[in-house]
Amino acid sequence: xxxxxxxxxxxxxxxxxxxxxxxxxxxxxxxxxxxxxxxxxxxxxxxxxxxxxxxxxxxxxxxxxxxxxxxxxxxxxxxxxxxxxxxxxxxxxxxxxxxxxxxxxxxxxxxxxxxxxxxxxxxxxxx
Amino acid sequence: xxxxxxxxxxxxxxxxxxxxxxxxxxxxxxxxxxxxxxxxxxxxxxxxxxxxxxxxxxxxxxxxxxxxxxxxxxxxxxxxxxxxxxxxxxxxxxxxxxxxxxxxxxxxxxxxxxxxxxxxxxxxxxxxxxxxxxxxxxxxxxxxxxxxxxxxxxxxxxxxxxxxxxxxxxxxxxxxxxxxxxxxxxxxxxxxxxxxxxxxxxxxxxxxxxxxxxxxxxxxxxxxxxxxxxxxxxxxxxxxxxxxxxxxxxxxxxxxxxxxxxxxxxxxxxxxxxxxxxxxxxxxxxxxxxxxxxxxxxxxxxxxxxxxxxxxxxxxxxxxxxxxxxxxxxxxxxxxxxxxxxxxxxxxxxxxxxxxxxxxxxxxxxxxxxxxxxxxxxxxxxxxxxxxxxxxxxxxxxxxxxxxxxxxxxxxxxxxxxxxxxxxxxxxxxxxxxxxxxxxxxxxxxxxx
Numbered sequence: 001x002x003x004x005x006x007x008x009x010x011x012x013x014x015x016x017x018x019x020x021x022x023x024x025x026x027x028x029x030x031x032x033x034x035x036x037x038x039x040x041x042x043x044x045x046x047x048x049x050x051x052x053x054x055x056x057x058x059x060x061x062x063x064x065x066x067x068x069x070x071x072x073x074x075x076x077x078x079x080x081x082x083x084x085x086x087x088x089x090x091x092x093x094x095x096x097x098x099x100x101x102x103x104x105x106x107x108x109x110x111x112x113x114x115x116x117x118x119x120x121x122x123x124x125x126x127x
Numbered sequence: 128x129x130x131x132x133x134x135x136x137x138x139x140x141x142x143x144x145x146x147x148x149x150x151x152x153x154x155x156x157x158x159x160x161x162x163x164x165x166x167x168x169x170x171x172x173x174x175x176x177x178x179x180x181x182x183x184x185x186x187x188x189x190x191x192x193x194x195x196x197x198x199x200x201x202x203x204x205x206x207x208x209x210x211x212x213x214x215x216x217x218x219x220x221x222x223x224x225x226x227x228x229x230x231x232x233x234x235x236x237x238x239x240x241x242x243x244x245x246x247x248x249x250x251x252x253x254x255x256x257x258x259x260x261x262x263x264x265x266x267x268x269x270x271x272x273x274x275x276x277x278x279x280x281x282x283x284x285x286x287x288x289x290x291x292x293x294x295x296x297x298x299x300x301x302x303x304x305x306x307x308x309x310x311x312x313x314x315x316x317x318x319x320x321x322x323x324x325x326x327x328x329x330x331x332x333x334x335x336x337x338x339x340x341x342x343x344x345x346x347x348x349x350x351x352x353x354x355x356x357x358x359x360x361x362x363x364x365x366x367x368x369x370x371x372x373x374x375x376x377x378x379x380x381x382x383x384x385x386x387x388x389x390x391x392x393x394x395x396x397x398x399x400x401x402x403x404x405x406x407x408x409x410x411x412x413x414x415x416x417x418x419x420x421x422x423x424x425x426x427x428x429x430x431x432x433x434x435x436x437x438x439x440x441x442x443x444x445x446x447x448x449x450x451x452x453x454x455x456x457x458x459x460x461x462x463x464x465x466x467x468x469x470x471x472x473x474x475x476x477x478x479x480x481x482x483x484x485x486x487x488x489x490x491x492x493x494x495x496x497x498x499x500x501x502x503x504x505x506x507x508x509x510x511x512x513x514x515x516x517x518x519x520x521x522x523x524x525x526x527x528x529x530x531x532x533x534x535x536x537x538x539x540x541x542x543x544x545x546x547x548x549x550x551x552x553x554x555x556x557x558x559x560x561x562x563x564x565x566x567x568x569x570x571x572x573x574x575x576x
Contacts, residue, residue, distance in 0.1 A: 039439075040414065040439075042414065058448075060414075060439040061439075064439070064444065065439040065440075065444055065445045065448070067448070
């Protein structure tokens with residue numbers, strides 16, 4: 001399992017990385033591995049706001065459909081529309097090409113409360 | 128041997144758990160007089176006697192073949208070619224449960240795929256599901272889908288009053304748990320202009336019927352644009368027989384979801400069911416579409432095959448977030464529709480539609496000439512039209528029945544302001560003689576006035 005050192009993590013297997021004033025969001029390598037081949041993603045709209053832990057989109061793989069949650073409150077600034085046509089990127093490169101949305105956090109300090117890469121690795125091992 | 132696995136001790140324990148002392152206390156809510164009625168059954172009869180009695184009872188029934196039928200209003204007396212019951216009745220197809228497993232059901236799956244493909248062509252839409260129970264449930268599913276497409280941000284459904292009243296009733300029965308507001312049809316005089324005015328940012332969809340319940344064709348110019356400009360979907364309830372060739376199919380005037388009663392496609396009247404819920408949508412909405420969907424694929428050796436596809440929308444995978452709680456289809460009737468469409472072909476279906484249209488217009492023209500009767504058709508119509516009668520429709524229908532005619536639908540039942548108005552339906556099965564007989568009989572009723 002790959003873990004991206006610059007990102008922070010949620011218990012729901014999502015990552016969040018700082019990029020200037022914004023945050024980038026995606027699913028972890030472990031999540032894509034568990035889902036197996038992803039065939040579809042339903043993205044939120046730019047401008048939509050979500051509270052912490054709210055469902056922001058849905059991914060479908062050949063064996064399951066899963067809700068994705070935004071771990072910290074924020075407003076969507078950019079969505080990765082190319083994923084609609086090439087959802088397989090979520091499997092092949094979940095931390096870079098497979099980013100899902102960029103958002104503005106309601107309180108950027110919330111990011112510090114997410115799991116560190118080490119904490120996340122421990123969590124996955126325990127599972 | 129009655130198979131009741133629990134012991135006396137088990138039963139006692141269960142009764143104690145729910146706080147009663149004896150099994151018979153479970154029936155306390157049934158009035159005592161009805162609890163253990165004495166059945167006054169006649170003495171056992173022989174098979175010969177039973178068959179004789181049943182035959183005499185069956186003679187009291189009348190079927191459409193006994194009358195000249197002018198009753199439609201959602202269920203139509205179309206011709207069912209003999210090939211359909213004879214093929215659909217084969218043991219390979221005639222099962223109570225539709226088998227979807229690809230390894231054993233290629234025939235059924237291919238038939239559904241063909242049904243979907245032909246209906247897509249007829250409606251002018253891109254995707255068609257494997258079908259629902261009937262036209263009314265298809266319409267209710269379309270409303271739910273529209274709300275789903277908006278991710279539950281839009282919860283208003285605007286419905287035209289010229290949609291079949293039973294469809295609107297089904298919609299309201301189907302949706303109470305969804306916190307959805309349904310309106311638009313409270314005032315029966317409301318038309319497209321007023322309906323467009325009701326659309327707003329909370330509107331998930333506008334539902335119209337075309338041809339309407341009264342048989343008229345809507346002026347659909349600009350309708351889809353008006354609906355889409357406020358971010359809602361256009362749902363069209365249609366009669367699938369009208370679409371091919373004769374009139375523009377809903378897909379061509381911008382419908383996002385098309386639903387229909389598929390009964391005219393070779394299903395027969397069947398005393399009111401089973402019928403067939405046709406459901407079609409735009410490709411971009413397929414992930415939100417309810418119901419089963421059959422797709423064409425290839426196996427590991429490159430051979431063509433058919434499988435259920437996009438099942439992640441469905442309840443067995445997505446649980447409470449599924450697009451619908453329908454995990455089945457109306458398999459046998461969809462199969463019959465596929466057979467009907469394949470058997471009739473493009474030109475056959477078109478000639479059915481043309482016969483319906485021309486015979487209905489001949490009937491309307493003749494009825495309109497009668498004293499006391501007038502045809503109320505402000506817009507072009509297909510095979511149904513409204514007749515203003517000189518007396519209550521129930522009385523007229525009673526007289527018609529005596530002359531071997533099953534009269535039209537009494538509109539006053541659902542639309543109190545439509546006093547003495549009869550909805551008359553004409554299909555390819557109505558002969559010139561039948562129509563002339565109807566006109567003569569109506570004429571003699573009118574002249575008695």
